[in-house]
Structures are given as C-alpha cells and as structure tokens.
Amino acid sequence: MWEVKYLNAELLDLKLWGEGCHLYQICQTGDGESCLIQTRDTPQESLSRRSDTLREHERWQVVHAERGVVQNLLFESTDEAEACAFMYQEIKRTKHPHLAGLFQTDAEAEQLCQVLTQLQIQFSRDIIPFEGWQPRVRVYDQDIFTVERHFGSQLPLRKWLTVPERINVTLARLRKFDPYNRYAEITTNPPIGSEATLSALEAQHGIKLPEVYRTFLLEVCNGGNWERLGHYWSVEEVMVNNSAELWNQPLPEFLAKLKAAKSKDWLKNPGGQQYPGLLRIVDWDNPVRDLFLTQEGYEVEIQGDLINFSEFSPEQWLKDFLDDIQYGLSTIEQLLAFLRSGEFIQDYAYFHSVNVARLLAETIGLDIDPELTNEQVMVMRHEIDHKINQWRIENMGKMWYNFGFNAEQVELRTQRILERLGYIYNILHP
Structure with a gap:
C-alpha cells in the first residue's frame, strides 16, 4: 500500500474505495459528507464568497458539505x-x-448473521420500513469484499441462498474471470432441471437416487469435471454403470459397522470396487478417487486398498463443490485485491508469472499472447501497469462513479496516477 503523504486526488479516491470507504466525495461537494475540493477561494470565500487578494492561488480544501453546500472548512x-x-x-x-x-x-x-459470525466479521442488524418492515444486515469497510467473495454474488442479498444457489452464483463468478478454464478446470453439464425426467429415469432403471444426489443433478449439474474432486458421471451414465440388484441390497457388514461407529478412519479395503448398497457416481478411471453414495446419501470413498465412510450431511456433501469453486477463485480474488490496492505489478515478483499476468490482463482487457514467456512478461510490466491503472480509473472510486469519465479524461487521470506512483517508487527505492 502506498504512503498516505504522497497521495494525489486520484490515488486517494482509489485508496479509499479499495479500503471499503464510501462516505466521501472527491472534487465535488456531497450531502452530509467530507469532501476534497480544489478551489481558488480563500477559506473565507468558501463560506462567504467575498473577494480577496489571494484568490489567484489554487487551494485544496477538505470541507463538510450538506446538500452540495459547504458548511465547514476542515x-x-x-x-x-x-x-x-x-x-x-x-x-x-x-x-x-x-x-x-x-x-x-x-x-x-x-x-x-450466523455466517458473518463464523467469518469473524462485525455487523449490525436492524429493521427498516422499506416495502414493509424488512430486516437489514450491514457490514463495515473492507469486510464488504470478504462477504462478496464468500457468497460469490452481488450484494445485498435479497433472499437467503441455498447451497445449490451459492454454487451456481459462485461458479458464474469464476467463469466471468476465468472463461477459458485456465486456473480452475471445472466444466459441468447443465442441471437436469425436471423432476419428471429424473423420476422417469429412476423408474426405468429401478434405482432410486439419494435425495442429496437428486438435488445435485436437478439444481447444480448433471455431472461434469471438478478439478480437485474428479469427473462425475451424468445420471444416464450412473444408471448404465450401476446394478439395481446390488444397489437395493443392504450394506456389507463391515461398512454397516463403520457407519454405526460414525468412524471417519481409513480402513483396509477387503477387496473389490463395488459393494452392495453403494452407488458409484464417478468414472472408473477417475484420477482423484472412487466415490460412492449410500441410499441415505452418505459418502464412501475408495483410494487404492483403503476405504473410508464419511458421514456428511447432505448440505456438507454439496458444500464440497462450493469449496472447490472457491479454491479455484482464490488466485483471482488475490488479483482483485491487488487491483484495489493501487500497487504496481512491477513491484511484486509473484505477479510476474505468465499465468497470473495473463489472468490479470484478461480481467482488465489487455491482450497477451498465449505463448509469452516469463521474460517477455517482465518486459511488458510497464505496459501492464499502465493498463491496470486505466482499469482502476474506469472501474473504481467515487470519481468514476460520479463523473463517468470519457476516454480522454481516463487517460489524463491514469497518467497522474502513474506519475505519482513513479514518484513514490523513486522515494522508497532510491
């Protein structure tokens, strides 16, 4: 983060915006807010509009304004x-x-509120008369970015999202920033969406699916590849590769005892890759694990000669998919935090890798050759920095929000940011 004492108006705007502040105005007066304005007025003229011999001097003032009128000079x-x-x-x-x-x-x-408590985020809760008395929950400063990242959706939440809904909105966020699956290889088939279609398949094959798995197929996806979890079959593949006769039998004794003991220990697999009472839901050559579900929806995992009975609740089982998406988003979220920070890419060795530079470039609309080497990225870092600051001006801050800069203004303000950051860099790294 830059040193406060070296700021100019544009950098201050981005810094405050990036730290979750919004009760301010830059280069204009607001309503009930502190404002930074540029004026040729003396302190008295700002309040009384009287003429003065110092009028020709440009001044920067911090004022408190009400309804666009200066009330106090700070x-x-x-x-x-x-x-x-x-x-x-x-x-x-x-x-x-x-x-x-x-x-x-x-x-x-x-x-x-329960989720915010778990995230150790301070919040306030009250009721406001908005289309009826509606419960309102607010968070403060930079915590808004944590909440946005956690739910993967545009805030405020208007309804509580179920786990499948959170999976869908978070996956949409991932695909927005990583449309080519370069950083998280998650490719899914569309959900079945029709209860009638799924029930007909169950009746046709004599296999009644666990409720949690039905929710997954109906609301999340009809199979697909999840980077850390493996390749899940479509329901059609599940039906073809499982036996109704085996599925409708009770669990073998050793698995029944494991379930009753609620043990999550890995045990020696007695042998075989298919047991009564288990439904296989992943590829036979799945590179991550062999995964099965019991009729109640509990998960059984086989890795080589070991077997494990995981007593997940349905929501916990579904949440594993949400966690996988958020894992894929982690690098992207770090870059979004970097964009909010106002820093130079050239100051961070971590950002010099081709993949990360490409992701950053794609986020801000800069074309980068897929065949670039790390050395070429290093050479381009000044161009990338320039584009980053253009993106910041166009997408962040009160000044952008209020004024809707045109291309010429964006270029001018970007240059002011680059000049000031260059000045800071020379001071800090003589």
Missing part, C-alpha cells in the same frame, strides 16, 4: 498531497457501512 493547503493525507485520516475516522442483506424474513437475516 483543512486547507496549497499542497495537494497534504490535503489528501488529511482527507484520508478524516475519512478513516468513520466506519463505512455497506448493505449486505435486505430480507423478507427474520430467519433469513439470522442465517446471514
């Missing part, structure tokens, strides 16, 4: 960096609330 300087440093400290004295959830029921709000 700080003034002819030095932009000094005014930005004061503005930063002023804004950071206040917690900045973000709406995380606005629900129809108290039960939905309570579920979100």
Whole structure:
C-alpha cells in the first residue's frame, strides 16, 4: 500500500474505495459528507464568497458539505498531497457501512448473521420500513469484499441462498474471470432441471437416487469435471454403470459397522470396487478417487486398498463443490485485491508469472499472447501497469462513479496516477 503523504486526488479516491470507504466525495461537494475540493477561494470565500487578494492561488480544501453546500472548512493547503493525507485520516475516522442483506424474513437475516459470525466479521442488524418492515444486515469497510467473495454474488442479498444457489452464483463468478478454464478446470453439464425426467429415469432403471444426489443433478449439474474432486458421471451414465440388484441390497457388514461407529478412519479395503448398497457416481478411471453414495446419501470413498465412510450431511456433501469453486477463485480474488490496492505489478515478483499476468490482463482487457514467456512478461510490466491503472480509473472510486469519465479524461487521470506512483517508487527505492 502506498504512503498516505504522497497521495494525489486520484490515488486517494482509489485508496479509499479499495479500503471499503464510501462516505466521501472527491472534487465535488456531497450531502452530509467530507469532501476534497480544489478551489481558488480563500477559506473565507468558501463560506462567504467575498473577494480577496489571494484568490489567484489554487487551494485544496477538505470541507463538510450538506446538500452540495459547504458548511465547514476542515483543512486547507496549497499542497495537494497534504490535503489528501488529511482527507484520508478524516475519512478513516468513520466506519463505512455497506448493505449486505435486505430480507423478507427474520430467519433469513439470522442465517446471514450466523455466517458473518463464523467469518469473524462485525455487523449490525436492524429493521427498516422499506416495502414493509424488512430486516437489514450491514457490514463495515473492507469486510464488504470478504462477504462478496464468500457468497460469490452481488450484494445485498435479497433472499437467503441455498447451497445449490451459492454454487451456481459462485461458479458464474469464476467463469466471468476465468472463461477459458485456465486456473480452475471445472466444466459441468447443465442441471437436469425436471423432476419428471429424473423420476422417469429412476423408474426405468429401478434405482432410486439419494435425495442429496437428486438435488445435485436437478439444481447444480448433471455431472461434469471438478478439478480437485474428479469427473462425475451424468445420471444416464450412473444408471448404465450401476446394478439395481446390488444397489437395493443392504450394506456389507463391515461398512454397516463403520457407519454405526460414525468412524471417519481409513480402513483396509477387503477387496473389490463395488459393494452392495453403494452407488458409484464417478468414472472408473477417475484420477482423484472412487466415490460412492449410500441410499441415505452418505459418502464412501475408495483410494487404492483403503476405504473410508464419511458421514456428511447432505448440505456438507454439496458444500464440497462450493469449496472447490472457491479454491479455484482464490488466485483471482488475490488479483482483485491487488487491483484495489493501487500497487504496481512491477513491484511484486509473484505477479510476474505468465499465468497470473495473463489472468490479470484478461480481467482488465489487455491482450497477451498465449505463448509469452516469463521474460517477455517482465518486459511488458510497464505496459501492464499502465493498463491496470486505466482499469482502476474506469472501474473504481467515487470519481468514476460520479463523473463517468470519457476516454480522454481516463487517460489524463491514469497518467497522474502513474506519475505519482513513479514518484513514490523513486522515494522508497532510491
């Protein structure tokens, strides 16, 4: 993170935005907010509009405004960096609330609060008269990014998401940032979606599927490849590769005892890859594991000559898929945090690898040759830095939100950011 004392207005805007602040204005007055403005007025002129001999001097002022009118002068300087440093400290004295959830029921709000507690995130909960008295949950400052990352969706939540819904929205987020499956090889078939279709297949083959698996097929996907979990069959493949006769028998005694003991220990596999009462749901040559489900929906895993009975609840079993997507998103989320930080890519050796540079470039719309080497990426780092800062100006900050910069303004403000960051770099690394 850059040193506060070297900021200019554009960098301050990005820094505050990246730290989850929003109760401020840059280069314009707001309503009930602290504002950084540039003026030729003296302190008195800002309030009374009287003429003065110092009028020709450009000044940077931090003011408090109501409905666009300056009410109080908090700080003034002819030095932009000094005014930005004061503005930063002023804004950071206040917690900045973000709406995380606005629900129809108290039960939905309570579920979100429980998750926030588990994530060790501070929150507030109240009820507001919005289309009826609706429970509202808010979080503060940078925690909004953690919540957004955890749920994989645009906030605020308007309804509590089931695990299948969270899988779908998080997978959509992954595919948005990684459309070519370069960083997380997850390819899925569309969910069946029709209860009638699935019931007909069950009746045709004499195989009644576990409820958790039916939910997976109906709402998540009809099989597919999950990078860390393996390749799951479609329901048609499951039906063809399993025997109704074996499936409808009770578990073998050693597995029944393992289930009753609720033991998650790995045991020596007595032999074989198919047992009564188990439904195989992955490829025979699955590179990760051989995976089966019991009629109740518990998971049995075979790896070589070892076997394990995992007593997952249905939600825990489904959540494994959500965890796999979030694992694939982890590198992308690190890069999004980097984009919010205002740093140079050239200052971070970690970002010099081809894959990470390509992901970053694709996120901000910069074409990178798939055949690039690490050395070529190093040569391009100044061009990438320039594009990164263009992206920041176009996608972050109150100034972008309020003014909707055109291409010429974006270029000008990008240059101001690059010049100031270059100045900072020379000071910190003489």
